[in-house]
Structure formats: C-alpha cells, structure tokens
Amino acid sequence: MSNRDWTQPSEDALVTYRAEGGVAVITLQDPPANAYSYAMFRQLDDAILRARFDPEVHVLVLTGAGEKMFCAGANIEMLKSVDPYFKYNFCLHANETLNRLEQTSKLVIAALNGHCVGGGLEIAMAADLRIAKAGGGKIGLPEVALGVLPGTGGTQRLSRLVGKSKAIEWMIEGLSFTFEQARDEGLVNKLIEATDAASFLAGVIDYARRFVPPARASKAVGGIKRAVQSGLEMSFESGLALERELQQQLFQSEDAKEGFQAFLEKRPPAFRGR
Structure with a gap:
C-alpha cells in the first residue's frame, strides 16, 4: 500500500459513538485487535470533539470492541508499508488527538475491557482514570521489541504516572502486567468484576454517572x-x-x-x- 491508501477516509465505522444520561461512550472498533490506523484516529478525533461540544455530555468513556482487546496499538501492516514522512505525521496527529482528549474539560475514563498494550496503553494513559475488567488482560509498552519507542506519548505519560526510573525500567524491558498488578502499581485506578465485556462496560457507565448532574457538579x-x-x-x-x-x-x-x-x-x- 502507498501512503495515499492509508490517508484515505475509511467507509468503515472504526470508532462508534453513543451518548445517554450524560455519558458518551466511544468505542474503538476494528476487531480482533482494535489496532489503530490514521483513519481510526481521524474518527477518534471527531468523536472527542463531538463530546466536547455537547453540553449534555459530562463524562467520556473510551473502550474497545469485543471481549479480549481494548487496543493492541498501531496497525503494524500500516507502519510497515508507509514511509518515514507518513509515520512522522501519523505520530504527530496521534499526539494532537490524545492531547485534545486529555485537555477536554470533562472527565475521561478508559474502560479496559481486554488487553491494553503498546499504543493502546498510550491512549488509555491520556484518560483521567483507567478502570479494568478484573482478570481481563495484560497491560504494558513492549515497543522496544520492535526496535522503536512508545511514540504516541507513552514515554512522557508513563513517567508522569509511575515515576521516571520505574517508567524507564518497564519500557526498556518491555514488561507487561496483569490488570491486578497494574492497579497495585498505580497505573489502573479500579477493577470491576464482570462475566463479559457488556456487563463490565455497564459497570463503568454506572460509575461514570456518579459524576453527572444532578448528583455531581x-x-x-x-x-x-x-x-x-x-x-x-x-x-x-x-x-x-x-x-x-x-x-x-x-x-x-x-x-x-x-x-x-x-x-x-x-x-x-x-x-x-x-
């Protein structure tokens, strides 16, 4: 594929959006891995702005489709086929999109329904809180095994969340943790026991509604x-x-x-x- 192929808008719904009861649910949807491309990030950017401009939305919940994966990071097929010029601008746009998510003055919760690795964790770290399905998967930044670094804000956000030395250790060793271990390390805020992704998401939405009027300002x-x-x-x-x-x-x-x-x-x- 050429760079141009990857810059074309996708006719597929790679990100879905629904809002109800003051909570907007934004779902990364490209199973099985929900890996992101430029097209997915364009749709994610649109969804963030849609929630930001809606006065009836007070909390954003970001999750992945399916039972096993929140997001596995960037689409490797895309990264392998495009040139360095495209890769640089792809990373720049991803940074801008996650900065927009982080700076939106509404609470953002990442609902980790499954494995959250690489760029998936970089997305989750741009949220204000991370809530994970108990026993639902692993979390980590393994990019060093590909000969690259976490390039969508991972080096900066992880060090701010867990401290500089620990962040370097985790990234140079490419470590991954269970959600339970990640909670103990302060990377995950809460765990929810659930039998499947649907009941897990329902639990996260119930939690999100604690921060919606009339209960909370x-x-x-x-x-x-x-x-x-x-x-x-x-x-x-x-x-x-x-x-x-x-x-x-x-x-x-x-x-x-x-x-x-x-x-x-x-x-x-x-x-x-x-």
Whole structure:
C-alpha cells in the first residue's frame, strides 16, 4: 500500500459513538485487535470533539470492541508499508488527538475491557482514570521489541504516572502486567468484576454517572481535571494562577450557587452542569 491508501477516509465505522444520561461512550472498533490506523484516529478525533461540544455530555468513556482487546496499538501492516514522512505525521496527529482528549474539560475514563498494550496503553494513559475488567488482560509498552519507542506519548505519560526510573525500567524491558498488578502499581485506578465485556462496560457507565448532574457538579469535576492535567505541566506559580482562574469561573456558575445554597439549607444539591 502507498501512503495515499492509508490517508484515505475509511467507509468503515472504526470508532462508534453513543451518548445517554450524560455519558458518551466511544468505542474503538476494528476487531480482533482494535489496532489503530490514521483513519481510526481521524474518527477518534471527531468523536472527542463531538463530546466536547455537547453540553449534555459530562463524562467520556473510551473502550474497545469485543471481549479480549481494548487496543493492541498501531496497525503494524500500516507502519510497515508507509514511509518515514507518513509515520512522522501519523505520530504527530496521534499526539494532537490524545492531547485534545486529555485537555477536554470533562472527565475521561478508559474502560479496559481486554488487553491494553503498546499504543493502546498510550491512549488509555491520556484518560483521567483507567478502570479494568478484573482478570481481563495484560497491560504494558513492549515497543522496544520492535526496535522503536512508545511514540504516541507513552514515554512522557508513563513517567508522569509511575515515576521516571520505574517508567524507564518497564519500557526498556518491555514488561507487561496483569490488570491486578497494574492497579497495585498505580497505573489502573479500579477493577470491576464482570462475566463479559457488556456487563463490565455497564459497570463503568454506572460509575461514570456518579459524576453527572444532578448528583455531581460536572463543571467542578472538569475544572479539577484541567487544574491537574494542565497545572502539573506548568511551574508551581503558573499552576496556582490556572487554579485561581478555573475557580473564578466556577464561582460564577449556577452549580456553585446551588451548592452553597444547598449547604446552608442542609439539603442535597441538585446540580445542572451549568
């Protein structure tokens, strides 16, 4: 295949999108491995923007199709057949897409229904939380075995999640862990016991709805996410300035007024996400 073949829009739905009850579910769909191509990332980018612009969506849940694989990373057939110019721009676009996911001021949960390796883990690390199906698979960055490094943000995000020395060790050894081990290492936030992928996803969505109005002030959740995701990349003083600006925006929100009033009236607040 030529570079041009891989840049053509796909007629297949490689990413599906559905939104209900304040939660948008975005599914990587190219079984059996759900490996991503440029076309898949174009569709993922569109789905992220769709959720970002929808005022009725408060939480994004990102998962993979099927029972065995969240995502196995980049499509190796594509990488083998395209030239370095294409590969560079492919990685650049992937970085931009995951940055957009990370910077969207809505909570993002990666629902790991199956193995999450290579670029799949790089996608999951751009989420705010990672919830995995108990006993559902392995997680790791094995790119060194291919003679390359994790090139979709893996070197940067893993080191920020688990620390510099540990991240280097895991990547140079190409280590993989069970979801249970990954939770113990702080790479996975929660495990959900489930008999299949459908019941697992239902459990993740139930958890996601804890952060949807009227139960939770989703603008405050988004502000916390932005303060942490963006603030940690700044100096301490700049991070404090960002925190103040986000707090000022929240002070002017309907939800903050409701929260303070409900506290004074000793009743549960009824947030609206505004």
